[in-house]
Amino acid sequence: MLGVLARKVLGTANDRKIKPKWRVVERINALEPQMAALSDEDLRGKTEAYRARLAKGETLDALLPEAFATVREAAKRAIGLRPFDVQLVGGMILHEGRISEMKTGEGKTLVATLPVYLNALTGKGVHVVTVNDYLARRDAEWMGKVYAFLGLSTGVVVPGVDDAARKRAYACDVTYATNNELGFDYLRDNMKFRLEDMVQRGHAFAIVDEVDSILIDEARTPLIISGPTQDQSALYIAIDKLMPSLAPEHYEIDEKQRTATLTEDGNEFVEEKLREAGFLKGQATLYDPENVSLVHHVNQALRAHRMFQRDKDYIVKNGRVVIIDEFTGRMMDGRRWGDGLHQAVEAKEGCAIQPENVTLASITFQNYFRLYEKLAGMTGTALTEAEEFQSIYALDVVEVPTNVPVARVDDDDQVYRTNREKTEAIIAAIKDGRRRGQPILVGTTSIEKSEQLSAALKKAGVPHQVLNARYHEQEAFIVAQAGRPSAVTIATNMAGRGTDIKLGGNVEMRIAEKVGDETDPAKIAEITRRVTAEVEAARQQALAAGGLWVIGTERHESRRIDNQLRGRSGRQGDPGRSTFFLSLEDDLMRIFGGGRMDGMLQKLGLQEGEAIVHTWVNKAIERAQGKVEARNFDIRKNLLKFDDVMNDQRKAIFAQRR
Structure with a gap:
């Protein structure tokens, strides 16, 4: 009762974060007639004027009202869009290095231009991170008109672009790219032999669009650059042939943990078949030390057949097994499952089996994005994961009111x-x-x-x-x-x-x-x-x-x-x-x-x-979802614990290379 009363009098914690920003919005709105009176050339000239003031020691926070008013006017002239007051609030939250939760249709793409312009004035470059290549291209072309109007350069990094073009894109004031491209470029840079061959120039400020998808959903999958090892395709094919003859009593499936294991009966059955095929000699068993890799191959083949479904977890395209992202439903071209799982799926589908790879460099998204001096994000759905954003990325989630009620x-x-x-x-x-x-x-x-x-x-x-x-x-x-x-x-x-x-x-x-x-x-x-x-x-x-x-x-x-x-x-x-x-x-x-x-x-x-x-049915379903989310959070926390150990070593080695 007291809590309800306090919220009515004092407002929620979110209201208290938003309230001071309305005073800044009033200052930005007061500058609108002044900006509207400027010629295109004078408006563009504001960029150099702001940079000169920064060089003399003025802060970005002090420049914010004028810079936001400048972007608002430039957006009106360049693309015919005028940011609403709530979009200005969203822009301020991003500038502070927080997550701005804004509902669909509230114009997150336009909101990003406000803090991007302000922070690009430092000359250190700003990265805008999108969930796919289509959006990176679209947003760079669309919002690039606003930046170009104000004299800033815009680059875009997408697959298939060579190193020289990547270097030019990263040298721009604003760079649009997907999380995968950014992470892989960082790993590739640290495998280069010469400093001048590196394409990235630093990690000053990043705004992550659909931040929950990138920093939470995809955080279970580390980025890995790998090289080929010994070809074992004959072994994958031979073990794959055993799988259709396995009966339900030969294995156990745990769908919650996504694991598949052989039972005692299953072990005996597989051992007998492997002896017939010549992979086990005499009285040797599957679990003898010298047969450890056989056990691994059998387990991965079992997972491929019983846990991974075609057209759900992957598709077969042009004779290749392509992973489907479970969160976005998109193809993840170039990505492969590790530990021989991808080869087991290729054997199952009758595709050409690519050699298993050895890891040359890897990083999790958690540790990649923690490289940035300042990080911010936008999404329509972040509050349910506020605890994880705070504990792993030290990011605060602020809900921005809608321009018109939903x-x-x-x-x-x-x-x-x-x-x-x-x-x-x-x-x-x-x-x-x-x-x-x-x-x-x-x-x-x-x-x-x-x-x-x-x-x-x-x-x-x-x-x-x-x-x-x-x-x-x-x-x-x-x-x-x-x-x-x-x-x-x-x-x-x-x-x-x-x-x-x-x-x-x-x-x-x-x-x-x-x-x-x-x-x-x-x-x-x-x-x-x-x-x-x-x-x-x-x-x-x-x-x-x-x-x-x-x-x-x-x-x-x-x-x-x-x-x-x-x-x-x-x-x-x-x-x-x-x-x-x-x-x-x-x-x-x-x-x-x-x-x-x-x-x-x-x-x-x-x-x-x-x-x-x-x-009550809705509540029961939400409880089930809560259990899954809690388990996935634990998986990500454990992954991060291991990667944190590697991260210290990674930073030390990468620093020596430079």
Whole structure:
């Protein structure tokens, strides 16, 4: 009671962090008429004036109101966007080296330009980190116009760029890159023989977009540069042939820990088969010291067959096994599982087996990003992991208020007993939404599941688009159309980040599509006018139908991924709705207490095709997710403990090389 009263009088801890910033916003707003009166040349001249003041000892904090007012005016002139007051607040939080939690559609990409410009004035370079190459290119091109207007240079680092181009990109005032490119460039730099061959020039300030994805979800996977070792492809193929003949009593699976081990019966069976194949001699057993590598190969083959699923954990593309990122649903080209697991999966799929690799250099994302003198981040979902951000990165999470209140309705989960009943309910809901003219985004947890649902919709005669790692080249086009009336888009987690679904469709992309190769200014103006009117009419129709309806087909291990999907709807005060359809056969429900819940539903007399919808079900699911998140946090903490030991040695060796 006292706590509630104190919050009403004093506000929450978050309110107290935000409150002082409104006074700075007033100072920035007061400068707006003055900045608007400047010519383009005079506005650009502000950059050198600020740099001169910094050289004389003035601080970045003292320059902040003027610098932010300068960027706001430059953004209006260069790209036709004016940062809102709440975006100025978000920019201040980033400048302070904190995490700014901003909801979808609040313009995080534009927010970053404010602290990026201010900190780039030091001449040390600022890194803006994105979750994929498409966003790095898009944001560098889009926001690069603002920086160029103010006389700053912008570079972008993406795969396939040579060292000379990388060095030029890192030498720019602002560099856009993915976390993988930054980390691998750091490792490669420290394997170079000459200082002048290094491409990075230091780690002054980084702003990480979708910070929870990069600093938490991907933190379980270290970056590794490796070299080939002895070819053992014959052994992988021979052991792979044993796997289909294993019976369920030969092995045990622990889905929570993602492990697969042979039972006593399984050991005897495999030993007998290995003797027949000539890999074990005489009375030798699998666990004799000289056969340790055989045990390892058998265990990895068992994991490949029983734990790793095609079109969920990986896809086969052009005869290669390509890993699928479980958090983003994207292909991780060039990344390979270690300890022979990738080779075991290649043997399972009949692909050419690449030699196993030995590690030449490695670093975790935790230790890479702790190299920066100042680190900040943006995301729509960080508060659930505030403890981890604080304990590992010393990053404070501040929730920024939305420019317009969120008008989305989040329904209670609908839980069915079987997948079949759930799929039927989803199809019925989609048909219902389409009849009203409502755009619908359906979120799935894997490629396989997105394609199964697509097949079911095709059978039911429902037109739709599919967005997953197989079709990632069409991502921008599919997302641009996802907000049109009655549009149905099935997506993996790919659609959860860095994308903005606008009701009515994306007007810029539609105009570009219609204009094509047209060069006549009068015709282009006419096309622009017509398409803009069409998109606005479609937007009004979608609004009247209730806005974007997000349908989740399964709960993810992490609440944040679910919240990311929900956050696609209800942007900038638009109406919207989100509903999760679940079944007791879903992975999360099955692994964490689905049996108990099934018994409960039977006692309640639940009929086939009927769903249970109740707040306590949501709470039970959130508890299950909390357990998984806590376990994953422990895994990351343990990984970091080991890497911290290596990190001291890594720093010492890398320092000697310089």
